Amino acid sequence: MREDKKGGLQYLVWDGLPQAVPCAPYSEKECAFVSALSEKLIALRRFPDVVSFAFFCRKANIARLKREFDKCPELRLGRGTVFHITPSNIPINFAFSLVFGMLSGNANIVRVPTKPWQQVDAVCGAINELLALPEFRELKQRIAMVRYGRDDGMTGYFSENCDARVVWGGDDAVNALRKIPIPPRAVEMAFADRYSFCALDERAVASLDDAGTARLAENFYNDTYLVDQNACSSPNLIVWLGAEKPEIREKFWRAVCERAAGYRMAVSFAMDKYSALCECLADGCGIVGVARHGNLAYRVRLSSLDGVEKRRGKFGLFFEYDAACLDEIAPCVTRKWQTMTYFGIDEGALREFVEGNALKGIDRIAPVGSALDIGVMWDGFDIIRTLSRVVDVR
Amino acid sequence: MFGLDEIASKPPFSLCKNEKNALFERALGELSSLHCDQCADYKNIVLGLGFDPDAPHRVEDFPFLPVRLFKTRDLLSVERSEIVKTMTSSGTTGQAASKIYLDRGTSAAQTKALAKIASDFLGGARLPMLIIDSTEALKDRNMFSARGAGILGFSMLGRDATYALDDGMRLNFSAVSDFLERHAGENIFVFGFTFMIWEHFYKAIERSGRHLPLDNGILIHGGGWKKMQGEAVDAAKFKEGLREACGLRRVYNYYGMVEQTGSIFMECGEGRLHCSVFSDVLVRDHRDFSVRPIGEPGLLQVISLLPRSYPGHSLLTEDIGCLTGEDDCPCGRLGKTFRIDGRAPQAEARGCSDTYERR
Numbered sequence: 001m002r003e004d005k006k007g008g009l010q011y012l013v014w015d016g017l018p019q020a021v022p023c024a025p026y027s028e029k030e031c032a033f034v035s036a037l038s039e040k041l042i043a044l045r046r047f048p049d050v051v052s053f054a055f056f057c058r059k060a061n062i063a064r065l066k067r068e069f070d071k072c073p074e075l076r077l078g079r080g081t082v083f084h085i086t087p088s089n090i091p092i093n094f095a096f097s098l099v100f101g102m103l104s105g106n107a108n109i110v111r112v113p114t115k116p117w118q119q120v121d122a123v124c125g126a127i128n129e130l131l132a133l134p135e136f137r138e139l140k141q142r143i144a145m146v147r148y149g150r151d152d153g154m155t156g157y158f159s160e161n162c163d164a165r166v167v168w169g170g171d172d173a174v175n176a177l178r179k180i181p182i183p184p185r186a187v188e189m190a191f192a193d194r195y196s197f198c199a200l201d202e203r204a205v206a207s208l209d210d211a212g213t214a215r216l217a218e219n220f221y222n223d224t225y226l227v228d229q230n231a232c233s234s235p236n237l238i239v240w241l242g243a244e245k246p247e248i249r250e251k252f253w254r255a256v257c258e259r260a261a262g263y264r265m266a267v268s269f270a271m272d273k274y275s276a277l278c279e280c281l282a283d284g285c286g287i288v289g290v291a292r293h294g295n296l297a298y299r300v301r302l303s304s305l306d307g308v309e310k311r312r313g314k315f316g317l318f319f320e321y322d323a324a325c326l327d328e329i330a331p332c333v334t335r336k337w338q339t340m341t342y343f344g345i346d347e348g349a350l351r352e353f354v355e356g357n358a359l360k361g362i363d364r365i366a367p368v369g370s371a372l373d374i375g376v377m378w379d380g381f382d383i384i385r386t387l388s389r390v391v392d393v394r
Numbered sequence: 395m396f397g398l399d400e401i402a403s404k405p406p407f408s409l410c411k412n413e414k415n416a417l418f419e420r421a422l423g424e425l426s427s428l429h430c431d432q433c434a435d436y437k438n439i440v441l442g443l444g445f446d447p448d449a450p451h452r453v454e455d456f457p458f459l460p461v462r463l464f465k466t467r468d469l470l471s472v473e474r475s476e477i478v479k480t481m482t483s484s485g486t487t488g489q490a491a492s493k494i495y496l497d498r499g500t501s502a503a504q505t506k507a508l509a510k511i512a513s514d515f516l517g518g519a520r521l522p523m524l525i526i527d528s529t530e531a532l533k534d535r536n537m538f539s540a541r542g543a544g545i546l547g548f549s550m551l552g553r554d555a556t557y558a559l560d561d562g563m564r565l566n567f568s569a570v571s572d573f574l575e576r577h578a579g580e581n582i583f584v585f586g587f588t589f590m591i592w593e594h595f596y597k598a599i600e601r602s603g604r605h606l607p608l609d610n611g612i613l614i615h616g617g618g619w620k621k622m623q624g625e626a627v628d629a630a631k632f633k634e635g636l637r638e639a640c641g642l643r644r645v646y647n648y649y650g651m652v653e654q655t656g657s658i659f660m661e662c663g664e665g666r667l668h669c670s671v672f673s674d675v676l677v678r679d680h681r682d683f684s685v686r687p688i689g690e691p692g693l694l695q696v697i698s699l700l701p702r703s704y705p706g707h708s709l710l711t712e713d714i715g716c717l718t719g720e721d722d723c724p725c726g727r728l729g730k731t732f733r734i735d736g737r738a739p740q741a742e743a744r745g746c747s748d749t750y751e752r753r
Binding site for chain 2: 089230266267271274275279282283289294314
């Protein structure tokens with residue numbers, strides 16, 4: 001790692017400012033690099049999030065994504081250079097962002113989190129080792145990983161030199177970055193604050209045996225507690241479909257609490273959560289009741305979904321709503337809504353819900369347990385197509 | 395409704411466990427009902443938490459509001475026209491300050507309780523008072539800061555109140571010397587905030603090489619140790635420093651907060667913080683808010699019988715502490731004793747926000 005003392009800029013991977021020479025999406029060289037990175041990181045056997053990133057990057061998965069992509073015969077090339085600004089609190093996100101930039105045929109400048117995550121060092125270390133190999137020499141000038149604090153001058157410099165800018169991290173980050181211009185032809189893919197929910201079919205949950213309930217709870221835990229219920233795709237609201245039997249719901253929550261028993265509930269999280277609960281109770285409207293499982297899970301039952309997206313839970317604060325059918329919640333769905341996780345609802349019903357109601361929001365519909373599974377389709381963007389340009393040949 | 399006058403007529407540290415428990419069960423029941431009737435927000439919260447204000451409860455079963463709620467909401471249990479004083483927490487820059495609304499009755503109760511509690515340490519007579527602060531702290535009389543309120547509250551307990559610091563927070567040696575000459579041979583009540591005393595009084599004396607004869611002084615100080623940690627000064631070092639600099643031997647810290655002004659917790663010579671007849675403390679496990687026994691640390695819940703104009707009688711603080719005993723302090727005062735271990739540390743949440751970090 002080199003360090004530019006003057007600017008507080010650290011070069012984690014660097015061979016000069018990347019050259020904006022585009023290539024086709026899923027080109028052979030980039031795909032080979034990504035799967036080589038996968039092998040290296042899997043062999044490392046450290047950090048669960050690095051392993052799941054490596055799993056995404058494995059050869060078979062990239063080949064599958066390429067096949068999907070190739071179904072559409074249009075001619076595409078990367079835009080040139082992508083400048084990525086990645087979030088500080090999800091350490092592996094920067095690596096996904098880089099790989100998306102590579103697979104779409106671009107050179108990449110990635111600003112990694114300023115926090116000293118070991119995952120960042122592990123991935124950058126692996127990248128440097130691969131770039132030192134003769135077969136990847138030509139990629140050297142296509143990957144730059146930098147770390148610096150909030151420095152508008154530096155960000156301005158990288159922004160001037162990009163063809164696409166990717167901004168992770170919510171409304172504040174997006175608004176701050178919008179003040180820093182990008183070239184007129186450049187595009188920006190910005191990930192704003194989003195709201196997510198989970199729909200559970202009561203009858204389907206009722207039919208589960210103990211092992212099945214535990215699996216569902218495990219999946220739900222992974223969507224929520226694993227990231228302090230603080231990722232944009234973690235559900236805040238649980239919609240119970242066909243809710244008639246409260247005991248089914250209790251069975252589910254008991255299983256969730258059992259799974260979450262080892263959750264790292266910091267003292268300040270407990271205080272934040274209790275304060276948030278009191279805050280929403282004080283307002284009084286639209287609340288039917290509260291159930292508390294120690295301080296592990298707070299459940300606020302709602303009688304109305306008015307303004308529900310302003311009710312945000314963290315650290316295991318959930319809002320619950322009973323609905324006879326999915327259509328009942330359609331009027332509340334705004335463009336802020338991102339991920340819908342579901343259990344026990346068939347695909348036809350899901351499609352009908354979105355199409356039939358012409359929803360303004362909801363960009364992802366995924367089974368419970370997959371809320372955080374990032375992919376080339378994310379937040380309503382087809383990332384590979386957004387970061388590449390189409391050449392119209394007639 | 396229970397009478398505060400009756401409680402105030404007892405010596406402030408005179409109730410044993412059973413007597414106190416009986417009093418607090420009844421008083422908290424009455425206060426909780428009162429605030430349910432008078433404050434819609436309070437009612438919504440406690441009913442939402444499943445509390446039945448009409449049923450009898452054990453002390454530990456009464457609900458508690460998180461102190462933070464006074465920063466985000468205006469919580470009153472009287473008409474706004476009844477408010478005579480609004481107190482605000484010192485809240486560090488950038489943070490919202492607590493707003494505490496006092497009517498005449500609650501304000502008077504605070505004054506009375508403070509006098510009772512402090513008199514146990516100062517003696518019955520009003521002593522000449524040296525305030526280690528500047529009159530600057532009292533500038534805005536409409537919005538009382540915690541600092542200004544503390545000074546005003548305590549200054550009722552003394553006479554010939556003299557400020558030791560000038561407007562620039564410099565130690566005014568001549569004013570202090572004149573004061574000490576006027577009251578030679580008398581006991582002196584010294585009051586101030588821990589950090590101010592250290593920064594602007596102790597250090598100034600040290601720098602000057604002079605000696606201020608405060609051997610007859612009784613210091614009561616509060617305001618927390620957070621800033622002192624930055625100076626690596628703990629209670630022992632603080633006391634030692636003051637003894638060397640000015641002969642102060644009787645030094646009593648107190649724990650209090652603007653949300654429960656008046657019913658402060660005084661630290662005795664044994665180094666234990668004491669609940670009085672006006673107050674109680676419970677230590678709770680942050681994982682389920684269950685009550686922790688003596689010797690086990692947790693979040694402090696503070697109870698005061700004084701607040702009637704705002705629902706602040708039972709609060710969950712963000713301070714970590716530990717009960718050290720009950721009715722068994724060698725100093726002879728009855729009631730629970732505890733110590734403070736500091737503010738609960740702010741843990742960082744995972745999640746995808748906050749990319750472009752604020753400086």
